[in-house]
Amino acid sequence: MLTYPNIDPVALAIGPLKIHWYGLMYLVGFGAAWWLANYRAGRSDATWSKQQVSDLIFWSAVGVIFGGRAGYVLFYNFEQFLANPLWLFKIWEGGMSFHGGLLGVTTALFLYGRQINKSFFEVADFTAPLVPLGLAAGRIGNFIGGELWGRVTDASWAMVFPGAGTLPRHPSQLYQFALEGLLLFTIVWWFSSKPRPRMAVSGLFLLGYGSFRFFVEQFRQPDAHIGFVLADWITMGQLLSTPMILLGAFMLSWSYLSKQQQRGNI
Template identity: 45%
Template sequence: MLTFPEIDPIIFSLGPLHIRWYGLMYVIGFIASYMLVKKQIKEFKFESLSLHFENLNMVLILSVIIGGRLGYVLFYNLPYYMKHPLEIAATWNGGMSFHGACIALFLGGWLFCKKQAIDFWKTADIYVATIPIGLCLGRIGNFINGELFGRVTDSPLGMIFPGGGPSPRHPSQLYEAFLEGVILFAVLWSLRKRPWEKRQFWPHGSICALFFICYGVVRIIVENFREPDQQLGFIYNSITMGQLLSSGMITAGLIMWLLRKRRSHIVDKNQ
């Protein structure tokens, strides 16, 4: 059995203001994404995105925060927030949904690109290749907080979490950090040039589609080790809300891939 490293979730305090590791992870994730997206804009000479880069970043950051929070409210704890609507805005109490953030990112990015006449699918490919970094850091933040821990296990990897009772549990946050973060980033980053160099087989939008599919598969697997949210439990038999939403992501990714391939073939025929 491994020992849980009891790290204070609060880095330091300035009066009533608390600087937390979880919040810092978000900040580092945004900065890393900013730098890598900027690198790709130069790499691919994507001038139309370069002109609106800063404004788009603001839209996407707001989309992550608003979508992540509303996703948690709607998907994971709606009855509670219907009784306590004023707490919906209390993000400092925890409660963010990746799937909600993903939907908001997609819609926010699409609306912005449409308004500014920027190719949405090129933009989506560039940004999603950097998302796994934020996912990795976010899961590390969950681990430091001792939240979203795994199910009870007798595995040597088991840990006793402060809020998880006396039994050892899977450190599922670290599983997710590795699979959703490190591995998924390695895959997407290594393939990021394909739509720009081999458009016949990798049309623009295919990296975005691949992200949806791969994330959905990984999340479904890891959910088998993760303790379901206490207020929600299992949705049906042993199926969790995370698995249900991730199944939707896989379906959306497959449809996206097929539609982009079809669109690419139609454009090539007309040229």
């Protein structure tokens, strides 16, 4: 069994002001996305200006924060929302959902694309490879905060998390860091480094994230107030990831099918 490092979740405290590692990880994620976007926009075949990249990151950040909070409240704590609708706006109390953040970013990309006269998938395909490193940073924030731990196990790399009892558990945050973060980034970044049919990069991202998340949920402890939502083994995370897998596979297949049809009509 490994020893949980038990890092103070508060990175910096100045009087009543407390800056948490989780919040800093968001800054790391957006900073990495900004750098990668500028790197890609600097290529000779890119059609993005530096100003457009900066605006894209800003719009995405707004979508992540508001969508992530709304998704957490509606998907995971709807009863509390019904009891106190204003709780939706108490972002400082914590609680974010990737699937909600995805919906928020999707809306933001659609609106921003209209503003700069780019199609939705032109914006989405450019943005998708930038996301996984931000997800990786967020999972490190979860690990430092000792939250979203895994299920009880006797694996040699298990850890005892503060607040999770005395039994060793899967460090599922690190599994998500490795799969949804580093591995997904490697796959999507490589795939997008060459010309692909419109929609293909976005489809691969949805398919990859949904598949990795569905897999890791088998090791992650379900939310205590929700438990399993279907068949005594399907979690909310798996339920929300299933449409991503199906939609991503459809988008990826359709993008190449449409390209072949266009060639056939030439």
